[in-house]
Amino acid sequence: MFALQQFAVIHALTFLGQNALGSEIINGKIAPDNKMLYMASVRNNRGYHICGGFLVSENFVMTAAHCDLNPKHVVLGNHHLRNTDKLVIQIAEKYKHPCYRNVGHGYDIMLLKLSRPVRPCRTIKFIRLPFREMTLNEIEKCRVAGWGKINTRGNVVDDLRVVRVSVISPQVCRERWGGLPPNIICAGGYNTTKGFCQGDSGGPLVCKGMAVGIVSFNKRLPGTELGNCNYPDAPNVYTDISKYLNWFRRILQGEKS
Template sequence: MPLVLGSKIINGKIAPDNKMLYMASVQDYRGYHICGGFLVSENFVMTAAHCDLYPTYVVLGNHHLRSADKLVIQIAEKYKHPYYWVVGHGYDIMLLKLSRPVQPNKTIQFIQLPSHEMTLNENEKCQVAGWGKITTRGNVVDDLRVVGVSVISPQNCQNAWTQRIPGYILPTSVICAGGYKTTKGFCQGDSGGPLVCKGMAVGIVSFNKRIPGTKLGNCNYPNVPNVYTDISKHLDWIRMILQGKKS
């Protein structure tokens, strides 16, 4: 299936240092950034299940990855949704338990999650943020970037994907926003970041569509909506993990 894992911010701007203080860089054992994430409690960072690429550390407290002034915490355990098996089929959500609790301060904050299952309005204005390439074949950047995206209705999203991949059915537990008939959205390589609407994390960057014959996401001229995991559809599982119960 021609999907590509997501979230290099396209046509965004550098995020202000005093905003989006919940953002996390998920890094491997070498200290290389592999995915975005976001702090949801003193013990957990949320990200995408397909970010299970040997995550070892979480970096908090600074939007500039090369800065020495940041908090690096080892990941103690990872909890991938038990129904996840491949991107494009839903349940693309993972919780990373930190080796020690994090207390909010002037550079680190939690972000609120939905309290109940919810449906976003079409054209609702939201934001997505991440680190990395700013064009399809561009260079990686070290500063967090953010871009505004609009929510696309499930039916319009499904219609657009079916036109490109006949017979493909989107999972029911996703949100579509950006990347369609616009130059704004995410691209490959930095998934796991949050879709933020009205100050709340409602989605997790999951996938878009790649350029035929390559592993590159079609980020300069997106022809299908970007797809996010719908956090509100997984609240029972999230609460179970946050409360210390096994999945």
């Protein structure tokens, strides 16, 4: 399944002239157990972690559309993937943005409807979303979190990792990529050694206590199928959640797309 995820994302950015991969956290630290309690592990029918996600209401986890790799359930309430003290909830329905084709064309956002409501508790919280379209200030400090490797050729880890990244201007981002899909945020990667890479997409970019972005894509190491974690010459790219609020509200109201 992990190989399938690599294959699906690697072929997505041909119009940009670059290859892209989903995320793992680079040069971060282990997240405290009492923080980021909205994080979710999205898993397939074999129980394998395939992507990150985040709890945005009692019925929905948000993640990336390219994480549509046979997701069957989510795990909440624990930052340690192998810990048995956690809440496992089946996915009742998935709502991928109807315009999504691949990460290179944008619209990389998906909602997973849970089979039963989740109530906030000591180990599980919701995260706020923007309430209107917004533009982040350049160099604003945000956080990104996920599970996965901690360097290009390293091993995966079981503990949630988090790292601080700075927002990068859209102009610089377009120049470094040579073009970009619509409705994205750039943060981390370029001119730094911190950010995300291959291994765990769908996690949130968190700024001022809100989930403003979803981990979407990054460059790969030339000549390989590995994310360039040592580190890329282009910014990390996230889906801008604030541009999809109307779509999200329609789904909350019971519409199908």
